[in-house]
Amino acid sequence: MATALNRAKLGAPVQAPPLARRSDDYRWISPTLMILVCGIVGLLMIAARLYQQIYAWSAGLDATSPEFRTYWMNLLFVQFAVEGVAAASIWGYIWFSRPKDLGRVQTREELRRFGVFVALIFCYVFAVFWAGSFFGEEDASWHQTVVRDTSFTPSHIILFYWAFPIYIILGIASYLYGMTRLPRFAARHSLPWIIGVAGPFMLLPVVAYNEWAHSFWILEERFAAPVHWWFMIFAWSGLGLGGLLLQGCDYLHELTTGEAQTYAAENDPAVDPALEFEREAG
Amino acid sequence: MTAAPIARSQPAITSAEDLRRAYRWFDLVIAVLLLFLFMALYHVITILTVGDWDFWSDWKDSRWWLSFTPIVLIAFPAAITFIFWSKFRLPFAATFLTLSLVSAEWINRICNMHGWAYFPLNFVWPATLIPGGIALDTVLLLTSSYLFTAIIGGLLWAVLFYLTNWPLITHFLLPVNVNGVLMSLADLQGFHYIRTGTPEYIRIINRGTLRTFGQDPIYLSVAFGAFMSMLVYMLFLGLGWIFTRTQFKWLKRL
Amino acid sequence: MAQAALVQGEVRRGWSGSLIFVLARLVKSPGPALLAAFLVLTLPANALAHGERAQEPSLRLSTIQWYDTKWSRDQIEVNQELTLSGRFHVMANWPLEIPSPAGLSFLNVGVPGPVFIRTASIVNGVNGVSSMSLALGQDYEYRIVLRGRVPGRYHVHPMLDVRDTGPILGPGKWVSVTGDAAAFTDPVTTLTGQHLDLARYGLGPIAGWHLVWIAIALLWLGYWLRKPLLMPRYEAVQAGDGDRLITRTDRMAAAIMLALTLIVAIGETVLTSAAYPVTVPLQSNQTKVPALAPSSAQITLVPEQVTYLVPGRTVEFRLRVANGSAKPIRFGEFTTANLRFLNRAVVKTESDYPQDLIAPAGLVVRPDEPIAAGASEEVSIEATSSVWETDRLTALMSDPTNRIGGLFMFYAPDGERSIVEFSSPIVPTFTQQMRDAR
Numbered sequence: 001m002a003t004a005l006n007r008a009k010l011g012a013p014v015q016a017p018p019l020a021r022r023s024d025d026y027r028w029i030s031p032t033l034m035i036l037v038c039g040i041v042g043l044l045m046i047a048a049r050l051y052q053q054i055y056a057w058s059a060g061l062d063a064t065s066p067e068f069r070t071y072w073m074n075l076l077f078v079q080f081a082v083e084g085v086a087a088a089s090i091w092g093y094i095w096f097s098r099p100k101d102l103g104r105v106q107t108r109e110e111l112r113r114f115g116v117f118v119a120l121i122f123c124y125v126f127a128v129f130w131a132g133s134f135f136g137e138e139d140a141s142w143h144q145t146v147v148r149d150t151s152f153t154p155s156h157i158i159l160f161y162w163a164f165p166i167y168i169i170l171g172i173a174s175y176l177y178g179m180t181r182l183p184r185f186a187a188r189h190s191l192p193w194i195i196g197v198a199g200p201f202m203l204l205p206v207v208a209y210n211e212w213a214h215s216f217w218i219l220e221e222r223f224a225a226p227v228h229w230w231f232m233i234f235a236w237s238g239l240g241l242g243g244l245l246l247q248g249c250d251y252l253h254e255l256t257t258g259e260a261q262t263y264a265a266e267n268d269p270a271v272d273p274a275l276e277f278e279r280e281a282g
Numbered sequence: 283m284t285a286a287p288i289a290r291s292q293p294a295i296t297s298a299e300d301l302r303r304a305y306r307w308f309d310l311v312i313a314v315l316l317l318f319l320f321m322a323l324y325h326v327i328t329i330l331t332v333g334d335w336d337f338w339s340d341w342k343d344s345r346w347w348l349s350f351t352p353i354v355l356i357a358f359p360a361a362i363t364f365i366f367w368s369k370f371r372l373p374f375a376a377t378f379l380t381l382s383l384v385s386a387e388w389i390n391r392i393c394n395m396h397g398w399a400y401f402p403l404n405f406v407w408p409a410t411l412i413p414g415g416i417a418l419d420t421v422l423l424l425t426s427s428y429l430f431t432a433i434i435g436g437l438l439w440a441v442l443f444y445l446t447n448w449p450l451i452t453h454f455l456l457p458v459n460v461n462g463v464l465m466s467l468a469d470l471q472g473f474h475y476i477r478t479g480t481p482e483y484i485r486i487i488n489r490g491t492l493r494t495f496g497q498d499p500i501y502l503s504v505a506f507g508a509f510m511s512m513l514v515y516m517l518f519l520g521l522g523w524i525f526t527r528t529q530f531k532w533l534k535r536l
Numbered sequence: 537m538a539q540a541a542l543v544q545g546e547v548r549r550g551w552s553g554s555l556i557f558v559l560a561r562l563v564k565s566p567g568p569a570l571l572a573a574f575l576v577l578t579l580p581a582n583a584l585a586h587g588e589r590a591q592e593p594s595l596r597l598s599t600i601q602w603y604d605t606k607w608s609r610d611q612i613e614v615n616q617e618l619t620l621s622g623r624f625h626v627m628a629n630w631p632l633e634i635p636s637p638a639g640l641s642f643l644n645v646g647v648p649g650p651v652f653i654r655t656a657s658i659v660n661g662v663n664g665v666s667s668m669s670l671a672l673g674q675d676y677e678y679r680i681v682l683r684g685r686v687p688g689r690y691h692v693h694p695m696l697d698v699r700d701t702g703p704i705l706g707p708g709k710w711v712s713v714t715g716d717a718a719a720f721t722d723p724v725t726t727l728t729g730q731h732l733d734l735a736r737y738g739l740g741p742i743a744g745w746h747l748v749w750i751a752i753a754l755l756w757l758g759y760w761l762r763k764p765l766l767m768p769r770y771e772a773v774q775a776g777d778g779d780r781l782i783t784r785t786d787r788m789a790a791a792i793m794l795a796l797t798l799i800v801a802i803g804e805t806v807l808t809s810a811a812y813p814v815t816v817p818l819q820s821n822q823t824k825v826p827a828l829a830p831s832s833a834q835i836t837l838v839p840e841q842v843t844y845l846v847p848g849r850t851v852e853f854r855l856r857v858a859n860g861s862a863k864p865i866r867f868g869e870f871t872t873a874n875l876r877f878l879n880r881a882v883v884k885t886e887s888d889y890p891q892d893l894i895a896p897a898g899l900v901v902r903p904d905e906p907i908a909a910g911a912s913e914e915v916s917i918e919a920t921s922s923v924w925e926t927d928r929l930t931a932l933m934s935d936p937t938n939r940i941g942g943l944f945m946f947y948a949p950d951g952e953r954s955i956v957e958f959s960s961p962i963v964p965t966f967t968q969q970m971r972d973a974r
Contacts, residue, residue, distance in 0.1 A: 026303030188532035243528035449808030481642035481697035
């Protein structure tokens with residue numbers, strides 16, 4: 001089955017230009033990209049935290065009050081708007097600017113793209129840290145301290161409706177990047193990578209289940225409750241990044257040494273997903 | 283088209299020195315990525331299972347905290363250890379995880395529990411799992427055996443949790459007379475530092491039973507924690523194995 | 537009041553909060569400054585509720601009725617005491633669909649975090665450190681002593697947490713705390729004779745031991761990170777040569793690390809046990825609390841019809857009162873869910889009670905005549921207040937259960953008060969004509 005992305009035949013092997021001898025050339029995972037994106041993510045998260053510091057206690061205790069509407073519900077709607085625009089623009093840009101050269105990309109260029117892919121995953125993981133660790137435990141310091149009001153509390157509005165969507169946008173962006181720029185990830189879907197993106201995404205539907213439960217029968221603010229264990233199960237799905245690391249090591253070996261990493265399947269000869277792609281392109 | 287693997291006609295890196303530096307750069311980026319990943323995942327798992335015992339000193343009891351914490355928290359290190367030992371022969375996963383967890387917890391306690399909600403840090407200090415993590419890693423390296431690591435490492439994981447955290451809570455188990463009622467300093471902290479959402483009865487702590495096997499449940503909890511940790515370690519090595527198998531799973535495009 | 541509310545947001549912070557706040561100021565652009573000005577100008581005078589409006593109205597009306605609530609002061613300094621006292625009634629007609637305090641409950645304080653500390657609480661003579669089992673239909677007297685800790689302006693409520701039901705908040709009053717947060721101390725003397733400041737005690741050893749373990753972990757990680765980490769090892773393992781990756785030096789390092797860990801851990805335990813030979817486990821405090829002596833007056837109320845006139849925000853009671861006491865009585869007050877309706881001919885308002893919880897229209901009783909001892913009268917009562925609506929107490933159209941509960945307080949000529957629990961279904965009425973037609 002031919003892929004939709006590239007029907008070009010494989011050209012003859014082209015002599016790659018020799019690696020330049022600049023001192024920073026070994027940094028094939030772009031530090032600029034990591035610093036820039038993580039810097040933006042960090043600023044957005046710190047801004048959210050500062051906003052909570054100023055407006056949570058003074059305007060966030062009562063969901064029926066006008067100041068809550070002003071400072072928190074309006075923030076929620078602004079967040080939705082920003083996330084919608086960001087997702088559409090980032091994903092749209094990655095998709096519509098995809099190259100058409102997957103069948104004949106130079107190894108050096110492929111390594112550069114792989115570096116961008118790893119950098120995007122780094123940024124995704126950085127955002128997951130803010131959501132799962134920083135704002136995740138911060139939720140305890142709100143809910144075990146004050147009376148639970150509605151589902152939209154100052155901690156939830158930042159945790160579930162700002163931090164979670166940010167990492168979801170970055171996760172899907174990095175997935176799209178791999179799918180559109182790297183032959184290996186274009187030809188087939190990497191199962192561990194799907195798990196690593198879809199699993200943390202699933203935390204958002206679990207939020208809906210949790211709020212339903214808290215409205216009706218889990219009325220105590222303990223974290224140690226079975227209703228929270230679904231979050232934990234999807235946190236485990238982050239182990240998919242372990243499988244992806246191994247796939248990445250194979251890919252890096254192939255790109256840097258020229259030797260394809262292949263694994264014999266039961267009845268087939270050696271299988272390499274990039275090979276599959278090239279076969280289909282032919 | 284041939285089914286034989288097509289080697290790249292020209293690798294991206296041609297000199298050994300460049301290759302070494304490129305691999306080293308990969309190491310550093312992945313090491314920092316793993317720090318954030320471990321902080322995120324292990325912290326989420328901790329919060330939602332043993333979080334309450336870890337947040338507050340008046341939850342750190344001798345029945346639940348001492349047993350439940352090591353049993354539940356050995357699972358993730360087991361899975362990650364399998365990946366890093368079987369594929370890289372790297373015995374640092376448990377130490378890396380426990381260090382990441384403690385770092386993430388302190389960041390949160392300082393910035394949020396204290397900085398946002400104004401709880402004193404001596405009330406919301408986290409437990410440390412680092413000694414157990416070091417034990418798991420070093421036993422694995424010394425024995426090169428998952429089975430011995432599960433047995434000896436699992437035992438040490440629970441015992442070290444007790445040996446290195448019980449002294450911390452001991453500071454807060456001094457007796458106080460509060461208007462005619464005996465309390466420990468930890469109980470008093472819970473009484474003084476008001477938590478509107480956390481009434482006294484919500485604590486899952488040792489509230490006494492008719493049978494005591496010699497009064498102090500500490501050693502029973504540690505023993506139970508040790509044996510269960512061994513089992514959980516073995517079980518979750520299996521989960522790590524499953525995730526290493528996903529390395530070979532590439533799904534057809536729809 | 538709006539300015540004070542802004543002060544509440546600004547002033548209260550610990551050292552890390554101060555740092556964050558300073559940073560916030562440094563990066564502030566005109567936008568947030570405008571927002572802050574908007575806040576000052578538009579913040580309503582009463583930001584009263586703290587989550588209770590989100591609770592089911594029929595439950596707030598029918599669970600705990602707080603009365604005689606007193607706050608000893610409304611302005612204190614850091615380290616100064618404030619006493620919160622009063623009584624609460626556990627409704628005999630507790631909603632069957634939610635667990636009652638006959639299980640477990642805990643007398644708590646509704647404040648935004650530990651901006652006060654609680655130094656004492658007593659319920660009917662029983663120490664309030666305990667979780668308690670309370671009886672339905674009984675009254676309990678409480679006293680809570682707080683001490684100011686973090687400067688700011690806070691709404692302070694008594695509250696009762698009921699297991700598996702959640703918090704039930706009492707009336708709230710604004711209290712200001714002034715002074716310096718750093719001056720706060722929490723002096724405690726242990727039974728072993730140690731004098732310590734509970735706000736700061738123990739942090740040094742805890743942080744110290746944590747740092748020791750973090751340093752040891754960094755040693756181990758540093759040992760591995762200084763070597764090539766991933767690709768060379770991966771390739772060696774792929775080639776089947778993984779075992780040569782573990783060298784003799786590695787094993788020695790591991791042995792040393794393990795030994796170091798065990799020695800430090802055992803040392804930590806031994807040192808701490810020697811320093812603290814007398815300890816107690818965490819105390820489990822749960823107890824039953826005796827109720828106050830029940831009122832001897834035999835006054836019964838039989839509801840005939842209770843309606844809520846939606847446009848007028850009026851609850852109208854038609855009920856029959858049987859005065860089985862030895863004295864004539866008059867309706868003095870109706871209270872429910874912290875809202876008070878006073879018959880001004882009988883009861884004077886306390887000026888230091890939060891006025892937003894006292895309905896301006898009061899309690900209108902027809903006929904407003906004393907009911908003689910032994911007599912039985914049919915009475916019509918109106919309780920009008922916008923708070924029925926703003927507090928969502930009469931969101932009857934969206935509530936699966938439509939009932940109202942509360943306490944009626946009667947007064948004899950000599951001032952003796954009798955409190956009678958009231959509970960009845962309630963039916964909304966949408967027009968005056970519909971009401972008049974009944």
